[in-house]
Amino acid sequence: MRILFINNDGGGYADYVEVxxxxxxxxxxxxxxxxxxxxxxxxxxxxxxxxxEYVLQEGDRVTVTPTKIEGAVAA
Amino acid sequence: xxxxxxxxxxWQVAGAIRDRLHAVRLSxxxxxxxxxxxxxxxxxxxxxxxxxxxxxxxxxWIAAAGSLMDEATRLFxxxxxxxxxxxxxxxxxxxxxxxxxxxxxxxxQAEEEFEGLRYYxxxxxxAVKTDAIELEGTYLGDFEVQLHIAALGDPNFRSLYRVVxxxxxxxxxxxxxxxxxxxxxxxxxxxxxxxxxxxxxGGRICDFFILVRSVLTNYNRDSAYVTLEDxxxxxxxxxxxxxxxxxxxxxxSCDNDFxxxxxxxxxxxxxxxxxxxxxxCPVCEDSVCGGCMTRCPECGERLCRRxxxxxxxxxxxxxxxxxxxxxxxxxxxIEPACPSGRSAAEGGEADGAGSNRYPDEAAAPxxxxxxxxxxxxxxxxxHADGLGQTPLLP
Numbered sequence: 170m171r172i173l174f175i176n177n178d179g180g181g182y183a184d185y186v187e188v189x190x191x192x193x194x195x196x197x198x199x200x201x202x203x204x205x206x207x208x209x210x211x212x213x214x215x216x217x218x219x220x221x222e223y224v225l226q227e228g229d230r231v232t233v234t235p236t237k238i239e240g241a242v243a244a
Numbered sequence: 245x246x247x248x249x250x251x252x253x254x255w256q257v258a259g260a261i262r263d264r265l266h267a268v269r270l271s272x273x274x275x276x277x278x279x280x281x282x283x284x285x286x287x288x289x290x291x292x293x294x295x296x297x298x299x300x301x302x303x304x305w306i307a308a309a310g311s312l313m314d315e316a317t318r319l320f321x322x323x324x325x326x327x328x329x330x331x332x333x334x335x336x337x338x339x340x341x342x343x344x345x346x347x348x349x350x351x352x353q354a355e356e357e358f359e360g361l362r363y364y365x366x367x368x369x370x371a372v373k374t375d376a377i378e379l380e381g382t383y384l385g386d387f388e389v390q391l392h393i394a395a396l397g398d399p400n401f402r403s404l405y406r407v408v409x410x411x412x413x414x415x416x417x418x419x420x421x422x423x424x425x426x427x428x429x430x431x432x433x434x435x436x437x438x439x440x441x442x443x444x445x446g447g448r449i450c451d452f453f454i455l456v457r458s459v460l461t462n463y464n465r466d467s468a469y470v471t472l473e474d475x476x477x478x479x480x481x482x483x484x485x486x487x488x489x490x491x492x493x494x495x496x497s498c499d500n501d502f503x504x505x506x507x508x509x510x511x512x513x514x515x516x517x518x519x520x521x522x523x524x525c526p527v528c529e530d531s532v533c534g535g536c537m538t539r540c541p542e543c544g545e546r547l548c549r550r551x552x553x554x555x556x557x558x559x560x561x562x563x564x565x566x567x568x569x570x571x572x573x574x575x576x577x578i579e580p581a582c583p584s585g586r587s588a589a590e591g592g593e594a595d596g597a598g599s600n601r602y603p604d605e606a607a608a609p610x611x612x613x614x615x616x617x618x619x620x621x622x623x624x625x626x627h628a629d630g631l632g633q634t635p636l637l638p
Binding site: 181213235237241 | 442
């Protein structure tokens with residue numbers, strides 16, 4: 170099934186991705202964010218907070234945003 | 245005047261954001277149109293060159309054909325640049341513009357995430373407030389993130405968004421720095437920069453606010469306007485007093501920071517130097533840094549470079565005195581000769597000055613000089629054992 174995935178980690182792209190039916194949001198995030206921990210991200214499905222074991226549905230909108238991002242001094 | 249967003253106002257703001265994003269997309273098309281137009285103009289000119297070149301070749305006009313070749317070369321160079329610019333403009337990733345409902349949902353989500361959304365209609369500013377931020381024990385207060393809707397997509401706008409300290413606890417070193425990554429209300433987004441740009445381009449207003457908050461709630465000590473360690477001011481390396489940024493002086497000798505009371509500058513190179521690293525030249529008594537101190541090549545004593553260059557070391561001034569004293573002891577009965585032929589004593593009396601014009605210390609060199617200037621064949625050689633017995637001059 171197809172869902173909209175908005176990854177605000179790094180470049181911040183938004184794209185449709187295929188996921189297997191029955192995939193939980195926790196599993197999906199682990200697959201998409203290599204080496205990242207779910208607790209380091211703000212995860213929203215259809216703009217709402219959901220539990221880890223929420224099972225993704227066709228057409229869901231998943232947003233993943235890091236909660237800690239390094240700022241810098243302007244060059 | 246700020247307003248909490250009511251339902252109707254929410255729709256108006258969502259519509260304004262959507263219209264602004266639509267205008268940005270249109271301006272991109274306009275830009276691409278300009279690039280393609282430039283390329284088309286060059287191609288038209290190239291076609292003209294081609295027609296004229298054909299005519300010149302047919303009629304054997306060699307010189308004219310040569311000029312056209314130069315013109316064609318110039319056009320090809322221009323085509324190279326214009327085609328690349330056009331390609332870049334056309335290949336810019338197309339961002340889907342959300343409809344008004346999508347933007348409205350973004351605003352509603354931002355309202356929930358941040359416990360309220362504010363709108364300043366006169367400036368078209370949309371704002372959210374963060375919780376109070378404390379980083380590694382340093383309290384910074386809460387901040388308002390303000391987004392200028394009218395500036396969306398405008399590269400000429402100085403600051404698309406600002407981070408305003410509502411309860412400022414700025415650094416002691418620079419009161420414009422209210423957060424390690426915020427200076428003069430401008431956030432340096434660092435790793436979040438690209439994601440913020442993409443979120444705004446796509447009208448994902450809530451994602452933008454969340455990304456800014458993620459930067460504010462994190463501390464990157466390797467790239468801060470003022471580090472948290474220096475937030476309350478740096479301490480003078482000497483007296484320990486806390487210093488503001490304007491009262492901090494860096495010693496180029498020991499690489500430490502000092503207050504104005506504990507630092508000065510080198511009298512030679514003007515480099516900022518702490519009082520501990522400054523040395524007093526024993527000759528000129530000026531304060532100089534270690535880099536401007538050197539040693540006398542004769543006696544090895546420390547003195548400043550200028551005194552060395554000007555040969556002002558006391559040991560160099562004492563040497564002639566020592567030679568004059570030893571010669572004078574060996575020639576007590578010899579009257580030193582003046583260049584004019586008169587003795588020093590006679591010279592002194594003639595002057596009537598009442599003082600010896602040629603003091604004893606100068607007698608030996610004067611005698612030597614007079615001996616050299618004396619007549620050749622009448623000169624009587626002087627031997628050491630003959631001193632005092634043979635006149636030096638006829």
